[in-house]
Amino acid sequence: MSNTQMIEKYRTHFLREVEANVEEGEWVKMCMQCGVCSGSCPLGKHWAHPPQEIFMMIRAGKREEVLTSDSMWMCTSCYNCIVRCPRELPITHIMHGLAHYAKRLGLVPENQPTAKFAQLFWDNLMKKGRVNELKLGLSLYFMNGFAEGVKTSLARRKLGMNMVKTGRMNPMEILGGHGVKDLSGFKKAIQKAQELEDARIAKQGA
Amino acid sequence: MAADKKFAGYICTGCGIGDRLDVKQLETVATREGKMAFCKQHEMLCSAEGVQMIRDDIEKGEATHIMIAACSRRAKMEAFHFPEVAMSRANLREGVIWLRPEGEEHQETTQEMADDYVRMACAEVKFMNVPQPSGEQGLTRSILVVGGGVTGMVSALEAAKAGYQVHLVCFESELGGPWKDLYKRVPFRAADVDVPNGNNVDLPQPEDPGVAELAEQVQAQDKIRVYLNAKITKTSGAPGRFSVDISTESGSTVTENIGAIVQATDFKPYDANQLPEFAYGKTPDVVTNFELEKLAKEANGGPIKRPSDGKEVKSVAFIQCAGQRSEKEGHLPYCSGFCCTESIKQALYFKAQNPDCDATVLFDDLRTPGAAGEDFYRAGQQARVTFAKAKANEVVQNGDRLTVKFRDLILDEDTEMECDLVVLATGQVPNSGPDPYAQLAVEEAESEEEKEAARKALEVAPPSILNLDYRQGTDLPHLKHGFTDSHFICFPYETRRTGIYAAGPVRRPMDMKQAMDDAVGATLKAIQAAENAARGAAALPRVGDLSYPRFRREGCTQCKRCTVECPFGAINEDEERYPQFNESRCRRCGTCMGACPVRVISFENYSVDTVGQQLKNVDIPDEFDEKPRILVLACENDAYPALDMAAQAGEELTPWARVIPVRCLGSVSLSWITDALNSGYDGIVLMGCRRDDDYQCHFVRGSKMAAERMSKVGDTLQSLNLEPERVALYEVAITDIKRAPQLINDMAETVDKIGMSPFKF
Structure with a gap:
C-alpha cells in the first residue's frame, strides 16, 4: 500500500468527494451503522457490500473498492431501506447517485447488466424523445450477442404474439417508430440540462 | 400485663367478610379466647362512621390496644391510622376469603383459618406497646x-x-x-x-x-x-x-x-499506565481523555497542538473503552458511561479549532446517555467525525506519526490508520474509602491464615474518607x-x-x-x-416508624452477633461491651432481634413475643383430624404484598397456611422455628427477598443473614427427628403473584406425602 493511500484511510477525503459528487451524498456521514438497511434489502444477500458496508467503506476511504463495486447497481428501488432507516437516510437515492458517479468516472464493472440496460434505455429514449418499447425489448434480447438474441426471441415469441393480438405491441414500431410532438424542443431541454450538469461538475472539480 | 391496658376488638363485615364467615363466632373467639374486653362489628369499618366508632372508644379511654379484623394490614392504612394506640390487624379479606374458594365443602376450613387469624391478632396486640420517640437527638439543621x-x-x-x-x-x-x-x-x-x-x-x-x-x-x-x-x-x-x-x-x-x-x-481517573498496548507512556502523543481537556484548555480556542513537538494536530483517533469493559487484569470490567459523549465532545474540539482536522472515533458500542445524547452523536456526525465500529488492538509509533491497528467490525477486517494524536477514552475509578467488611473480615476470621489473607487485602485498600467511629468499620x-x-x-x-x-x-x-x-x-x-x-422516625423503608430496638441488659451475654450482623452498622459497643443501638442509625429491620441467641432484643411493637405468641395461639388440630398447619413467615416488603396481590388476582391458597408478616426475614428468630416445630406445625415456609449481589432485600443483608442462620436449622430438625423438607426458605419477589401461593401449596403437598408432624398435643 502506498503512503498516500495509507494516509487516506479513515479520513474524510473520499467522504467529501462523495458529498460533492453523489446525489444525496451529504447524508452518508449521518449513517449510524445499525444495519437495518442491509437487513431490509430483498436482494441484500446478493450484494457484495450491502448499504451499511458501502457507507462504512466510504468513511474508511476505500475509493476504488466502492466506485468499482457492482453492489449499488443491484438496487431495485424498492425503497424498503429508506422507509426503515432510523436516521431517515435516502439510501436508494444514494445508491443510484453512487452508480451514476461511478459511470461518470468510467469505473463501472465491465458487462454489468444493469449499467448496460441503463445505457440502452438512454440511447433509445434520446432518438425520439420517448421509449420505443419494441426496440428496447429487442435490444435487450440481443444485448449479449446475436445468437443469444435469437434464442431469447424464439423462447419469448408466444408472449410477443399475444401482445400483438391484444394491441399491447405494434410491430410497425420497428420501422422508425413515433416520437414526441416537439422532438427538437425535447433535445434542447436535454442539452440545457447537460450544460447545467457539466457546469456543476466543473465547479466541483475546481 | 399492665392493668391500664384496655383491649378492644373490631370486626368488619364488609367486602364479603360477613357473607363468607360466621362473624358471631369470630366475635366469640376474640372475646373468649383472645380476651378482648369487647368486640364490635361494623358493616364497613373503614368508612368515616366505622373509624369514628373506634376513635370514640379510644378517646373515651376504653381502648388502648385494638385488634382490627378486616382487610390486609397493607390496605386502608390511612383510615386505620391510630398512632396513639397499639394496633394489630387480622387479615380476613386478602388473607382468608379472597384466597379461599366459596362452597359448603370449604366452609369449615375457611372459618378455622379466620378464627386463627383473629386469635393471632389478639395475641399479637397483647404484647405490643405504643412506640415513643427515643429523644436521643434534636433537629440539627x-x-x-x-x-x-x-x-x-x-x-x-x-x-x-x-x-x-x-x-x-x-x-x-x-x-x-x-x-x-x-x-x-x-x-x-x-x-x-x-x-x-x-x-x-x-x-x-x-x-x-x-x-x-x-x-x-x-x-x-x-x-x-x-x-x-x-x-x-x-x-x-x-x-x-x-x-x-x-x-x-x-x-x-x-x-x-x-x-x-x-x-x-x-471518582479518580483510571491509571492509563496499565495500557502499554496503546503506547501510553511511550510517547507523549498518546493521552487520556482527561489529559486532552488540559491540552484543549491550553489551546484556548486556537488549534490544539500535540504534546511531543507542538505541531498542530491534523488527525486524531479516539479509542473508546480503553482499559474498560474488559476482564483483563488491571482493566475496569464495567462501562464508565460518560466516555462516549466525552469523546464526541473532544472530537468536536478538533473540528472547530484545528482547520481540516480529521477525527476518528473507534468504538465498540456507542452509548450516549442523557437528554442530549443521541442529538450530540448526530452533531458529531454532522461535523464529519468518523465513527468506526472497531476493536483497537495496538498503537505504535511510526516516525513522527502514530499507527493505530484495529479490527473494523463492520467491514470485518484487520486494518490500521495513521494519525498525529491518540486519545484513550479511559474510565472512572470510584473514590471510595475501604470496604468495612474487609476490615471486619480481619476480626471475624476463624483461622490465622484467613486473618492474614484478610489483612493483606486490607493493605491495598484506599485510605479512609469518613473515618467513622462505627463498630463495623470506617467507611x-x-x-x-x-x-x-x-x-x-x-x-x-x-x-x-x-x-x-x-x-x-x-x-x-x-x-x-x-x-x-x-x-x-x-x-x-x-x-x-x-x-x-x-x-425519632425511621428512614426508608419503614418511613416514620418510631419503634427502635431495646435490649434487656441483664440477659445479654455480649456475644456481639447484633453488632456484627446489623446491615447498617447501627450498633456500637459501649465501654462495658454491651450493645449501644444508636436509634437514628437504625432502620428497624430487626436483624439484631433475629441474631440474638438469648432473645433480649425487642421493639415496642415487634418482638420475639409478638410473633411467637401469634404462632402459639393458632389452634393445632389433633393428628387424626388430618388438618395440617403450615406456618408462613413472609417478608412484609415483597412476599406479603405478593400474597395480597395473589388474593386480589383470585389465586387459591391451601387452608392449612397461617401467614405471619415479618419486618425482614433477617428478624426471624430461630426460637420461632423451634417453637413452631415443637407445637406441632407440619411445615414452615420462609419467604424473603433476593439476597445475592443483585439483592432486592430492603434491608440489604437481612435476607442473607436469615439464609445463613436457617442453614443451621437442620440440626434442630434432626434432634426432633423431623424430616428436613418440613422447613423451606425461598426468595420471593413482589411480582411472584402466582409463585408465592404455589410455594405454600407445594409445602401442603409435601406434608401430605411425608405425613403429619408427631408433635401435636
Missing part, C-alpha cells in the same frame, strides 16, 4: 458534604438553598474535583423540538463547563463553609447528632455537629468494583449507613449531568434524614 467536586458543590448549594448550614470538605486546594480541568462540557439539553431531521441542522454543541461559576456560587453562599485541603479525621454519632472532626492542612481541627452527610467524593460498604452500595433497586443514594448518602460517581459511574441530578436527590434525602432523626 446542618449537612456535611464530603468532596468538593461538581457533585459536592451542587449538593452544598441545594442544602443551603433549603436553609441548611453546610460544611463542605474539599480534599484539594481548590473546588472542582476531577472535572476542574474541563474545557467544555457535554450539552445538557436535546435539540429543540422543532429541529427537523437532517444532515445540516441545529444540534446541541459542547458548552461552557460552568464549574468555575459553581465554585463562585459556593464561595458566595453564606450558609456554606468550605474547608480546602481538608480531611475528616473522625465521624461519630448518628443522624441528627453526628460529630465530625474536620482537619485542615494547617493542622487545626474543628468539630462540627451535623444532621446528615452526603458523600460526593466523585461505607461497597457493592461491586469498589463502588459504594446505594441500594439500586429501591432507594438510590441510600447507603448502608443511615443518614449518610452517596451521590455521583462514587456510587456508580456517570457523567456530570447525572452527577448533578444525583447531588440534588441525595441532598434532599439527607435533609429528610436529619428531620426524621429529630422526630
